[in-house]
Amino acid sequence: MLYYNLKINKITQMKFLKILIVSIIFCQIIYSQNENKYVGLIKIKDTLMIKYRVEFDESDGVISGFSISDLGGEHETKSKISGFYDEEKKELSFKEVEIIYTKSPVSLDDFDFCNVHLEHSKFKLGSDKLMGDFKGKFSDGVECVNGELVMSSVEKVAKRVSKFSKKVQKSRKIEDSIKDRLKGVKVLDTLNLNVLKKDEVTSVFTKSKLMKFYIYDGGKIDNDEVTVLQDGKIILLNYKISEKKKLLEVPVANKKTTITIIANSVGNIGTNTTVIEVVDGNNTIKTLTNLNKDEKTKIDILKY
Secondary structure, eight states, X not given: XXXXXXXXXXXXXXXXXXXXXXXXXXXXXXXXXXXOEEEEEEEETTTEEEEEEEEEEEETTEEEEEEEESTTSTTOEEXXXXXXXXXXXXXXXXXXXXXXXXXXXXXXXXXOOOEEEEEXXXXXXXXXXXXXXXXXXXXXXXXXXXXXXXXXXHHHHHHHHHHHHHHHHHOSSSOHHHHHHHHTOOOOOOSOEEEEOTTOEEEEXXXXXXXXEEEEOSSSOOOEEXXXXXXXXXXXEEEEOOSSOEEEEEEOOSSEEEXXXXXXXXXXXXXXXOEEEEEOSSOEEEEEEOBXXXXXXXXXXXEO
16 A cells, blocks of 8 residues: 655645545445445456446345446446345345346347356355356356356445545545535435446436436535437526426437437536436436536437
8 A cells, every 4th residue: 555645735625525525425325224235346267357236135035136247337237136045055146137227339239248147155144245156148048258256245335434534524634615515415315326427328228118317416506507418409408406306208219219418517516416317117227427517428218
């Protein structure tokens, strides 16, 4: 570990604040009372490491939940999982069964993904670790890649965040105004956060004929503004974000409908951080923009 003794000026403090707020929001978002939430890595042949997160509920031995692979990366993909838990044998098995969204390039004519299948791994509900071998399979059952899951409970992450936050509040190098802003950061009430970045395309899969978009500010109100387009046509212009949820209803008639979000301003704190909930009746995807002024990001609604 390297240690740097820095004199922090106001400009450095604002950059630090921006990074810190995003970090605290992210870490606090993934923590809650449910113990069946894990973050870690997929290891493939001890050479490739992919960030992985899984959350599930168990009822009478049946497992249901979701996974996110390449968490925060260019190919982040969220999938539904289903499986079984054997209380007597203390064994867990699950597989990814349906894609909810992905940031990987998608072909409308032919798309198939390598899905994780965790088979009969030793596990006790409530444990702070989840480890086991998995097989990657395409939808037709053909194997694509094998590897290992190495995961820990998110509770450990939350404890580290708490310690770090206390150090920030005690630090004499950080202005009180910045500390006050950190205290005012509102934790987003979601475990489905998907950060929308500049020039990125997030593909959302749906069977619905209507998508609902709820747009609001999930933290400190700082005058962020956005414009939203549907297939190139403006459906919301220079909208100032507030705590009140703005509803946009988008009919899904074609195989692909493109929603473009443009940041008209960045408000008073850091980048444009607008919360956008995408709802189709079966799934709710909660997203957060991370855009500078005039930058844009896209959400492709893919009907299947």
